[in-house]
Amino acid sequence: MSTTTAALSAPTRPGRRLHPVPVRVMHWTNALAMLVMIGSGWGIYNDSVIFGGLHFPGAIKLGSWAAQSLLWHFAGMWLLALNGAAYLLYGIVTGRLRERLLPIRLADLVQTARDTLHLKVAHEDLTTYNAVQKVLYIVVILAGISQVVTGLAIWKPVQFSGLTGLLGGFQAARLIHFGGMAVIVGFLVVHVALSLLVPRTLWAMLTGGPRLPAKRLP
Ligand code: HEM
Incomplete structure (x- = not known):
């Protein structure tokens, strides 16, 4: 054969x-x-x-x-x-x-950003993420990792003094930790709004979504 x-x-x-x-x-x-x-x-x-004037409501x-x-x-x-x-x-x-x-192509990124600005957010093919989604997911994953690392530096500044020093000291680590939170909250607002605008994506994240084409066994 x-x-x-x-x-x-x-x-x-x-x-x-x-x-x-x-x-x-x-x-x-x-x-x-x-x-x-x-x-x-x-x-x-x-x-x-x-930040002096910034308090979060109870x-x-x-x-x-x-x-x-x-x-x-x-x-x-x-x-x-x-x-x-x-x-x-x-x-x-x-x-x-x-x-x-991956991969993320610059041309796709520009095109998707243009479509989004024109409120064209149709997500016909659930099986692939568009370039903007890919960038946002990578950014939020990196922000999550940064939160854990900066969190360690603030939690144990003596035991992780090397890490805290690398981040520019306790206050700087605290500021980066706050910035990471702001990035994640900003992502969440857009992410949840988009998933409600295209509820099929939300349903897919709950039930698994469509089956991908079968792969041949080697
Ligand atoms: C609490 C409300 C949330 C809702 C309703 C929600 C909804 C969804 C939906 C519907 C998708 C699939 C998108 C698609 O197929 O086009 C998705 C994927 C994803 N979400 Fe969320 N999400 C939530 C929270 C979060 C949070 C807190 C994070 C991270 C900080 C996050 C990170 C991601 C990532 C990285 C993916 C891609 C997952 C993968 O394919 O591996 N989500 N989310």
């Missing part, structure tokens, strides 16, 4: 879902962990503000006083860091991260 015939007659692996179960579980766990981290972070911030922070917010923050941090590490490991080992988020 020739190689081509053998390949064609090879059994096919049933097409996997666009968002396999582990991705869905990790995505929603991350959403929960992020909400806990943001709400409790605002509570801790209020106790020692960075209704949107987690924890009635700073010590309680801190307990929430420490509980959420393990969920965020472990779940995030699992997501990255899964994405790298299965090749999913590269497949979904």
Whole structure:
């Protein structure tokens, strides 16, 4: 049998879902962990503000006083860091991260940005992310990693003094940590609005979405 015939007659692996179960579980766990981290972070911030006029209203922070917010923050941090590490490991080992988020072409980026500005946000093909989505997902993943690293530097500035020093000291690390939160909150506003504008994407992140074309087994 020739190689081509053998390949064609090879059994096919049933097409996997666009968002396999582990991705869905990790995505929603991350959403929960992020909400806990943001709400409790605002509570801790209020106790020692960075920007004079900026206080977060009691209704949107987690924890009635700073010590309680801190307990929430420490509980959420393990969920965020472990779940995030699992997501990255899964994405790298299965090749999913590269497949979904790369390549990013400048021409596609410009075209998608133009379409979005003209309010053309139709997401006909759920199986591929557009260039803007890819950039936003990469930015938010990097922001998540930065939050864990800067968080460590603020939490244990003595034990991680090298890291804290590298970040420019305790106050600088605190400022970067705040900036990372702002990037994530900004992302969340756009991300949730878009998923509500195109509810099929939300349904797919809940149920798995369409099956991708089956791959032939080697
Ligand atoms: C809490 C509300 C959230 C909702 C309703 C939501 C919804 C969604 C939906 C519908 C998708 C699929 C998009 C598509 O197929 O076009 C998605 C993917 C994604 N979301 Fe969210 N999300 C939420 C929170 C978050 C948070 C807090 C983060 C990170 C900070 C995040 C990061 C991502 C990433 C990186 C992807 C791509 C996942 C992949 O394909 O591996 N999401 N989200």
